[in-house]
Amino acid sequence: MANELKGAFEIIFSLEREFLSAVGLSLKVSLIALFLAAIIAIPFGIWVGTGKFKHRELTSAILNTAMSFPTVVIGLLLYSFFSRKGPMGNLGILFTPAAMITGQCILAFPIIAALVAAGTRNLGDRAILAARALGAGNIKSILLFLKESRLIVLASLSAAFGRIFSEVGISMMLGGNIRFYTRNITTAIALETSKGAFSLGIALGMVLMVIAFTINASVYYLQPKKI
Amino acid sequence: MISSITIEKVRKGYYPAGFTLVIDGIEFDRQSVHTLVGPNGSGKTSLLGLIALVDKPNHGKILFDEESISPNDKAATRLRRKIGFIMQNPYLFDMNVYENVALGLKIRRKRRGEIISRVEGILAALKIEHLARQRVKCLSRGEYQKVAIAQVLVMEPEVILMDEPLANIDTESALAIEDIVKNIRRKYSPIIITTAHSLSQAYRMRSNIILLKEGRRVHFASGRAHTNFEMKSQEVIND
Numbered sequence: 001m002a003n004e005l006k007g008a009f010e011i012i013f014s015l016e017r018e019f020l021s022a023v024g025l026s027l028k029v030s031l032i033a034l035f036l037a038a039i040i041a042i043p044f045g046i047w048v049g050t051g052k053f054k055h056r057e058l059t060s061a062i063l064n065t066a067m068s069f070p071t072v073v074i075g076l077l078l079y080s081f082f083s084r085k086g087p088m089g090n091l092g093i094l095f096t097p098a099a100m101i102t103g104q105c106i107l108a109f110p111i112i113a114a115l116v117a118a119g120t121r122n123l124g125d126r127a128i129l130a131a132r133a134l135g136a137g138n139i140k141s142i143l144l145f146l147k148e149s150r151l152i153v154l155a156s157l158s159a160a161f162g163r164i165f166s167e168v169g170i171s172m173m174l175g176g177n178i179r180f181y182t183r184n185i186t187t188a189i190a191l192e193t194s195k196g197a198f199s200l201g202i203a204l205g206m207v208l209m210v211i212a213f214t215i216n217a218s219v220y221y222l223q224p225k226k227i
Numbered sequence: 228m229i230s231s232i233t234i235e236k237v238r239k240g241y242y243p244a245g246f247t248l249v250i251d252g253i254e255f256d257r258q259s260v261h262t263l264v265g266p267n268g269s270g271k272t273s274l275l276g277l278i279a280l281v282d283k284p285n286h287g288k289i290l291f292d293e294e295s296i297s298p299n300d301k302a303a304t305r306l307r308r309k310i311g312f313i314m315q316n317p318y319l320f321d322m323n324v325y326e327n328v329a330l331g332l333k334i335r336r337k338r339r340g341e342i343i344s345r346v347e348g349i350l351a352a353l354k355i356e357h358l359a360r361q362r363v364k365c366l367s368r369g370e371y372q373k374v375a376i377a378q379v380l381v382m383e384p385e386v387i388l389m390d391e392p393l394a395n396i397d398t399e400s401a402l403a404i405e406d407i408v409k410n411i412r413r414k415y416s417p418i419i420i421t422t423a424h425s426l427s428q429a430y431r432m433r434s435n436i437i438l439l440k441e442g443r444r445v446h447f448a449s450g451r452a453h454t455n456f457e458m459k460s461q462e463v464i465n466d
Contacts, residue, residue: 126318127318127320129281129314129318130314130317130318130319130320132281132307133279133281133307133310133311133312133314134330134331134334134378134382135304135307135308135310135331135334135335135382136334137304138304140334144320147320147321148320148321151321
């Protein structure tokens, strides 16, 4: 084990191509997927949290259920769509980073939307009412509300990033684990472990943990502290 | 300057609570403070919400100087800037005390110099100037309430609505707030409508008392006729 650990540090500090490629792809795919999911999920979550419509509770329940979708189920579903004979086979994106981004986007969407909805449920009415009572118009009220809910949004993005950055099912099924092309941190760890080459796996695992911790710690330190 | 607010045959149902507010006619003017008194669930807060244009009646009209305004009207945003509403459970934004108090003035696009002097003035009057840079999440309940009061009074609104403003506030601060309200009245006599559980505050302010019960107005007494009114009011409150 000591040798593997030593090897892992050597890989990290020597910045091996294989190692950098996996880290770079993981960050690229997950950040793009998070960004695309957030564009739709944040407004949708606010709508579910603060809106008054007939099936609000049902929508919330569906979102909450979708949060625990197994990644392999999403992978399987999209695989059947993107495979050559599938309805979207003509796009030719199976086993490309684009397919991985699509899958991670679907994985991130309910996490962001459900957490934003839960966080803004009570805040929405009170903050907008307070803004209106101070004489703010509709646009100013919404801007004040968005500023007020920034930490909720940030926390939901952090949770979603943690989930998609560390998932393996979607990346493996839709990316195909192609070296220097679709091999990211998690698929590389799975492969290296199965080969018995633990050093690269441990190095990638450490980087994965450090990135996830940095993002969560940043969110924690951005929150105002009670004295 | 708004000189009167008239409630005309207003009905407002609240579901699923099953409560309905029914007010056939009340006029609030600038001559004196008006206090809505009544037990819990009598409709005091609901009535203030309608007057503040944050809620809409099912039927009837709220007239501001004879002009009927509904919360969805374009004129409502303009009018809301003349109304200051201190809520029972106020909400302050995740900023420091100074920024919260200055927020209404910024929305009204007041000059920076004026904002600074008015905010500093109201914080000093309420003896909370030492909290200016404190974030509101760090405040005690009483301090939080005082900041909410400062946030509204600093705007010197033409209509001041106060929903049990002195709840959670110590006696000394409550008297200080009453003095500020008296000074505001002397300065520009806005329409002031407040709610209270107890009559003592209404007596101190020599206000008109409107007694509500189960969503209906059951009694009214002008500021000069309190002595005869006391027995009747207390009966309804205790009932």
